[in-house]
Amino acid sequence: MTAEAPLVPALPYGRLIPVTVHFDDLDALGLLHNARYPLMAERAWAELWREHGITFDGDWAAAGDACHAVRELRVSYEAPVTRPGAYAVHLWLERLGTTGLTYGFRLCSADGTETYAHGTRVLVRLDAHTLRPAPWSERFRVAGRALLRSRD
Template sequence: MTAEAPAAPALSYGRLLPVTVHFDDLDALGLLHNARYPVMVERAWTALWNDQGFLAYEGDWEAAGDFCNAVKELRISYEAPINRPGEYAVHLWLERLGNTAVTYGFRFCSADGALTYAHGTRVLVRLDAATLRPTPWSDRFRAVGRELLRSRD
């Protein structure tokens, strides 16, 4: 399969993070397995937050702070197949930053961001470690999050 991926607009918002597709990420047809896209997007988000000084979860939900969260919704649309291992990228941004929830936007794309293979959104809810009920994001998270918001202009 050698379908051309649709072109994407120039990157004017969010961040582009590199990801590597390995041979064992491909399915029996030689295509990137559909379940691998969300895993690689998750890894890209983790790298982005780590680069912003937020440490990864290390076994203590109380200490995890903003990383004590749960996925409420995940939507993904597959536009064109990835049919070979190599270097790609994930374009990340925030669609919405609420009091206790955030909507992430993402595109799985070529390494330069020009071609889109898949895109979607994921809604996360911040949880209180003791009660597992929604709780507000920290001021620090919100400050970094505002920088990632996609402009509505």
């Protein structure tokens, strides 16, 4: 007899990326530290973009679309994460512009049904030499369009 994997509900947009909350992510009260929520989202995005061959290894000149800066971060906390274990981050794009984007995220239960926090982050793609806004590559734009919440 084998155990069946739990069914993950189909998401109407975006992707659900598994993440792990470790014991040392919890604060002195045993709650996921507030700074860890956006960190979980960042790790999930890194995993998602790695699937598309977009990675950062410390070389800004070679980073391409991974050369970007955060312009804004907003997080709302809905319910505390009280134990280590398997969770997920639901990721999507709200807006994909020429040099910037806004992505949405939700730290949630592994099956995506319970939300612990949600937020948005605005990124600006940078030229590695001038640190001025630069356009996203077409490869990045193709991958990003598939994540748009609304494709109108």
